[in-house]
Amino acid sequence: MSNPVTRSLHDIRRALLAREELALIDVREEDPYAQEHPLFAVNIPLSKLEIEVYARVPRRDTAVTLYDDGEGLAATAAERLRALGYTNVALLEGGLAGWRAAGGELFRDVNVPSKAFGELVESVRHTPSLAAEQVQALLDAKANVVVLDARRFDEYQTMSIPGGISVPGAELVLRVAELAPDPATQVIVNCAGRTRSIIGTQSLVNAGIPNPVAALRNGTIGWTLAGQQLAHGQERRFTEVSAGTRSHAGQQARAVADRAGVLRLTTVGLADWQADSTRTTYLFDVRTPEEYTAAHLPGSRSVPGGQLVQETDHVASVRGARIVLLDNDGVRANMSASWLAQMGWEVAVLDGLAEADFSAQGEWQPPLPGLPTASEIGVAQLADWLQEDGTVLLDFTTSANYVKRHIPGAHWAIRAQLAEALEHVPQAQRYVLTCGSSLLARFAAHDLQALTRTPVYVLEGGTAQWIAAGQPLETGETRLAVPRSDRYRRPYEGTDNPREAMQGYLDWEFGLIAQLERDGTHGFKVL
Structure with missing residues (x-):
């Protein structure tokens, strides 16, 4: 295609500052994307474009800008998107090198907007934290303390603080009163690194729980760097809560959402938003995946609230879009929405849902184009x-x-x-x-x-x-036809990372606030 349409760094910055809808898409695999990319660039590899793009960029006339780093992938992606019905597709002027040459800030790692926002929250709110050695001393002394792990259950099972309980982020405000009924109990919130423990701890502070609460400083990375032992395969999970606990937590969460400027919608208002062809509206159910599978609102996507705040770019890939959240308790949607609002999103909570509204069952199915024929x-x-x-x-x-x-x-x-x-x-x-x-x-x-x-x-x-069919299987890297660039190895994952990589990751997180200031497009506003 001759003379493709292009957009410059200036065009992208202007649209971000004006809060216009845009999708800036890096079509390389995840590992090269994670090495360096603009702040609000999302990763949809060319390899998976047809499978992911309809859900992540639902409106076909969204201003989509594609880039690579000279591999020629973006031009192919543009052709494919046009074939899928996208009408406003451009290439980033000069690709990643053009962004760099124009003075654009480049960020490392994945889910960077959320991680940078977490650092800003801690900086502004002075979120309380305790060092790994302090938490170990409390556990050794059998003090009145409870450790709540804010990650996904599978991450918690891989490695966790001994005695910790799995309570993914959006569940904390709903569950904490029954996990720590004594207001004198010290609540510790941890994740693998920093973001989810900061957001989880600050959620409990914002909701006004009576307990002292602190983040485990630097998460399981900090624990490991302190020479302390992690547990593996733990099974402790939160339990159901009483109607009274649910009601009180609902009041606390609604107050936080109101302070953050979260909007309210009924099903009628949601229908109006969804009928507006000039705007993108995402509809996310922030309860647990198990609750969603059992019964959910038709048309909603399962995105547990803690992960939504941590990985917003992976599901809401159009910056400037509208996001509607729902649950069946008034806690998880309001707390998740309070964070998205602070991250610059136009976000609403869907109110007034009855049990009968949750009429669909099963897992979320992504919208797909017609599948190619195959033998x-x-x-x-x-x-x-x-x-x-x-x-x-x-x-x-x-x-x-x-x-x-x-x-x-x-x-x-x-x-x-x-x-x-x-x-x-x-x-x-x-x-x-x-x-x-x-x-x-x-x-x-x-x-x-x-x-x-x-x-x-x-x-x-x-x-x-x-x-x-019970056929035999093989394991390991037996036959790699190309290098494993499809996934970036996160320094906070697993248990066999070098200490230098873990410390380097922490140093990188500490530097994110300065990068945000240099970039200047984030639009974050901490309560």
Whole structure:
């Protein structure tokens, strides 16, 4: 395409400061994105564009600006978006190098707006915290203390403070009164690094709970750097609360939301917002995934509130859009909304819902374009073919899933790097493509067929179907056709990170406030 439409750093900054809707999309894989990107750039890799973009950028005439770092991915992404019906697509002038050359601030890591906001909250509110050594001393003395882990349950299970209880962020204000009924009990809130413990602690302070409360300074990273032992595989979770606790917490949360300027909507008002074709409106259910699956409002997406505040860019990828939150208790939506409002979002809580409104069941299903046609084969056919030479099996699942388990002989590849991958796999008489469900494999098959005359097949039902059939599996990085750039290795994940990486991550977080000031587009306003 000759002379593509471009937007400059100046254009993006002007729109951000005017609070206009925009989606600035980095179409590289997550690892290169995490190395450096503009503050409000969101990551939707070209590899997964068709699968993610309708949910993340729902309005087709949104001002979308795409960039890469010279790999040529953005131009391909622009073509695909136009084919999907997007009408206002441009490339960032000069790509990432152009942003840098124009003096634009660049940020490292993922979910940076949320993490930078957390640092600002602590700076402005002087959120109370205790060092790892102080918390260990309280636990050793069997003091009147409770440790609440504000991360997802799976993160908590991987590594946690001994004796800690899993209470994901949005649940804290709702559950704390029954986890620490004695107002003299010291409440400690932790996460892996800093953000969720700061936001969780400040949530309890903002809601006015009677207990002393403090963040575990620097989370499990700080705990590890202090030479203290973490627990693994803990199962302690919050329990249900009484109607009285729920009601009181609802009053506390509503007061915080009102102070933050959160808007109120009824279902009629929501319908009006959704009917406005000039604005993007996201509808998120911030309860637990289990509650959502059991019963939810039709059209809502499950995004637990703590993770929503931590990873806003991953679900609400149009900066300047409107966000509507809902729950069935008046606590979790109001507390989550209070934070989004402070982060510069136009956010409302959906009031007046009755039990009958939660009429849908099951997991959230992303909106998808029409799927490409593909020649499918079953598990038995693949098993037979793998006994012979000439069948090359390509797996497009995440690299983490591939390492965990994959079909024996499968080569791992990234869809956007197909041409490179083909140089590192054997000569094929036929290709068979898979991923977890074969959804992404269908799109990859369409791309691969354009590159080769060799027959291309898709495994029906994907690797999940292979596993369900009781077929053998392999583990490890057995056959990587391209490097594992699909996921950035977070320094606060897992238990085998070098100390230097952990300390470096903390130093980076401390520097975020200065970066926010230099960038100047954040629009954050701390209560």
